[in-house]
Amino acid sequence: MADVRYEVADMVATITLDRPERMNTISVPMLDELTALLLRANADAAARVVVLTGTGRAFCAGLDLNAASSGEGIGSSAATFGATIDLRNTPPTVLFAMDKPVICALNGSAAGYGMDLALGCDIRVMADDAKLAPAFVKRGVLPESGGTWFLPRMLGWAKAAEIVFTGRTLGAAECLSDGLVNRVVPAGEVAKVARTLALEIAANAPLAVQAAKRMMRMGLDEPFDTHVQHVYLQLLPLFRSEDFREGMASFLEKRAPVFNGR
Structure with missing residues (x-):
């Protein structure tokens, strides 16, 4: 076994x-x-x-x-x-x-x-x-x-x-x-x-959690100005995600979000 x-x-x-x-x-x-x-x-x-x-x-x-x-x-x-x-x-x-x-x-x-x-x-x-x-x-x-x-x-x-x-x-x-x-x-x-x-x-948006972890890891070995550029590039696809729209909608509707990882 x-x-x-x-x-x-x-x-x-x-x-x-x-x-x-x-x-x-x-x-x-x-x-x-x-x-x-x-x-x-x-x-x-x-x-x-x-x-x-x-x-x-x-x-x-x-x-x-x-x-x-x-x-x-x-x-x-x-x-x-x-x-x-x-x-x-x-x-x-x-x-x-x-x-x-x-x-x-x-x-x-x-x-x-x-x-x-x-x-x-x-x-x-x-x-x-x-x-x-x-x-x-x-x-x-x-x-x-x-x-x-x-x-x-x-x-x-x-x-x-x-x-x-x-x-x-x-x-x-x-x-x-x-x-x-x-x-x-x-x-x-x-x-x-x-x-x-x-x-x-x-329960949080998985794409956002994973992107945050990825950026934290990269930030251990890069200067601040380089890091914020990488963070911005990670942010762009999140803005286009279904989870971003759900996060905004749930906030405005005062309810718990339901994320699908897309």
């Missing part, structure tokens, strides 16, 4: 890491499964928002180091690489390029690769008993899947340096105060809170 599950309901696609007996550690097949399902969600006309979560007591405890230590899998001495490594179709890069909003429902702790995966999502809802463990340097590696890019932007250089260089574990309260997660809720309410937030987002 697949170790990653996919389901859609009420315009929300849920992708679930389903390997609880191994704390959802990522195996080689899971990398391909997760990539395929992220791409599927981004193209799925029935989904406007994506929730990424896990089963059991952990969200994701990182890469499957047991397989690596046995001479198989990710990071094993038997692994061979060519002169170049194509990272375009791996979960972190696919996740970063997605236009649809992604909420990470941290049902439990995230370590290593799992932490990078969570940071790659747009919004994070965290269980109050969960932790983030950036233990890369304690294993002889570095944050290889986005952490070195996300953390300085989210926290500033000094705080990011402290977290990465020490590799110490962060509790939920610290994650919230540092701005690494949006909300900390009781463990049994993570799925509910994440879904409620997803439904709130899904």
Whole structure:
């Protein structure tokens, strides 16, 4: 059976890491499964928002180091690489390029690769008993899947340096105060809170939400004057959309809008 599950309901696609007996550690097949399902969600006309979560007591405890230590899998001495490594179709890069909003429902702790995966999502809802463990340097590696890019932007250089260089574990309260997660809720309410937030987002005009995310992502690396030009070009097709007309009409008629994504 697949170790990653996919389901859609009420315009929300849920992708679930389903390997609880191994704390959802990522195996080689899971990398391909997760990539395929992220791409599927981004193209799925029935989904406007994506929730990424896990089963059991952990969200994701990182890469499957047991397989690596046995001479198989990710990071094993038997692994061979060519002169170049194509990272375009791996979960972190696919996740970063997605236009649809992604909420990470941290049902439990995230370590290593799992932490990078969570940071790659747009919004994070965290269980109050969960932790983030950036233990890369304690294993002889570095944050290889986005952490070195996300953390300085989210926290500033000094705080990011402290977290990465020490590799110490962060509790939920610290994650919230540092701005690494949006909300900390009781463990049994993570799925509910994440879904409620997803439904709130899904009720908005999906083309506008996706365009806003696209512009926010581009704005991370471009000057203001260039950015506003790109925003204007994104705005023009929205003005011609059915959703724009519905948004204006619903405002004037004092009713909730019903968007169709066209």
